Amino acid sequence: MPFSFKRNLIILVPALLSLLTGCAVTSMEYEPVKAGAPADLAAMVSSLESTPKGPIRFRKIVAADWAVARDGLINFEHPEALKAGLEEGLEPIQIYFYAIEHPQHGLFLVDTGMAAIFAEESDNWPVSSLVKSAMNMDKLQVRVTTKNWLEQNGSPRGVFLTHMHLDHILGSRDIDKSVPFYIGPDESTYGAFMNMFVQGTTDDVLGTDRKLQELRFPTPGANPSVAAADDPQKGRMRILDFFGDGSFYAIHVPGHTAGSMAFIVRSTEGLQLIVGDTCHTAWGWKHNVPPGSFTMDQEGNAHSLDALQSLVQELPGLRIHLGHQSL
Numbered sequence: 001m002p003f004s005f006k007r008n009l010i011i012l013v014p015a016l017l018s019l020l021t022g023c024a025v026t027s028m029e030y031e032p033v034k035a036g037a038p039a040d041l042a043a044m045v046s047s048l049e050s051t052p053k054g055p056i057r058f059r060k061i062v063a064a065d066w067a068v069a070r071d072g073l074i075n076f077e078h079p080e081a082l083k084a085g086l087e088e089g090l091e092p093i094q095i096y097f098y099a100i101e102h103p104q105h106g107l108f109l110v111d112t113g114m115a116a117i118f119a120e121e122s123d124n125w126p127v128s129s130l131v132k133s134a135m136n137m138d139k140l141q142v143r144v145t146t147k148n149w150l151e152q153n154g155s156p157r158g159v160f161l162t163h164m165h166l167d168h169i170l171g172s173r174d175i176d177k178s179v180p181f182y183i184g185p186d187e188s189t190y191g192a193f194m195n196m197f198v199q200g201t202t203d204d205v206l207g208t209d210r211k212l213q214e215l216r217f218p219t220p221g222a223n224p225s226v227a228a229a230d231d232p233q234k235g236r237m238r239i240l241d242f243f244g245d246g247s248f249y250a251i252h253v254p255g256h257t258a259g260s261m262a263f264i265v266r267s268t269e270g271l272q273l274i275v276g277d278t279c280h281t282a283w284g285w286k287h288n289v290p291p292g293s294f295t296m297d298q299e300g301n302a303h304s305l306d307a308l309q310s311l312v313q314e315l316p317g318l319r320i321h322l323g324h325q326s327l
Contacts, residue, residue, distance in 0.1 A: 022191035030212040038218035039239035054266025057101040063113035064095040065141040072294040073280040080287040093324035112171030113146040126204035146171035162276030163257040187259025255301030277323035
């Protein structure tokens with residue numbers, strides 16, 4: 001009997017550990033997709049510097065007002081945060097989505113906004129009580145639903161997700177299931193303990209049969225011209241020229257999540273940088289402090305934030321759009 005128990009324990013413990021650490025954010029399958037062309041960092045910067053305006057009509061939509069824990073949005077252990085003496089409490093933030101309208105390729109969204117169901121009583125929301133409480137969803141105030149916005153502007157041809165945290169996919173149900181959702185590397189499959197509590201809600205919010213397409217980014221170092229020899233951090237940046245005309249770049253910025261993405265848009269009004277949750281707040285950006293407990297990998301997030309800050313130094317005309325606050 002003791003031998004049998006010990007043998008069963010040897011089998012059971014690794015299985016439990018695998019369950020605890022290996023749960024993905026969604027149970028939905030994804031399809032890898034080759035889209036766009038690998039971008040040379042130096043060539044991209046040079047091109048954007050010389051011709052900052054481009055063909056894309058760019059719009060930022062404030063979908064909702066919200067408030068969440070400040071120490072989740074900002075790393076309180078960072079020296080700059082300690083020096084500033086930041087205090088715990090609720091921080092006012094907003095939920096955004098972006099319209100990217102290309103004259104040849106049509107309308108695309110970055111993130112999803114707020115579905116119409118979230119303008120109803122919270123009992124109707126496809127969100128578990130545990131998640132509602134943990135995310136302070138009672139503080140959500142919807143300004144515009146994705147359904148209403150799409151009724152006035154038309155259906156998108158695709159949606160780019162900065163990442164798959166719930167607050168960036170809450171508008172999914174208002175978007176037709178035939179519309180592909182583009183995600184970054186390992187975004188839907190990376191295992192994390194917290195996903196045990198959110199996977200079901202993520203699936204429900206996305207809706208059934210959602211078409212997830214994982215973008216294939218270039219491998220760092222595979223093409224020497226992609227890396228900047230004098231700046232190892234930039235050399236790790238993985239960039240796709242999605243439309244192939246230098247108007248819309250996707251950048252892999254792992255850290256907040258495994259597949260987090262940022263985007264550079266060459267718009268009719270000039271250059272736009274969609275940071276995503278690599279930085280949530282105006283204070284975090286101004287002091288180069290990454291998110292706190294809401295982020296998966298502090299070191300990776302800090303590297304990605306440094307890379308974006310460095311990029312902005314080279315392209316001072318960039319208008320910066322943070323994850324949840326405006327500058």
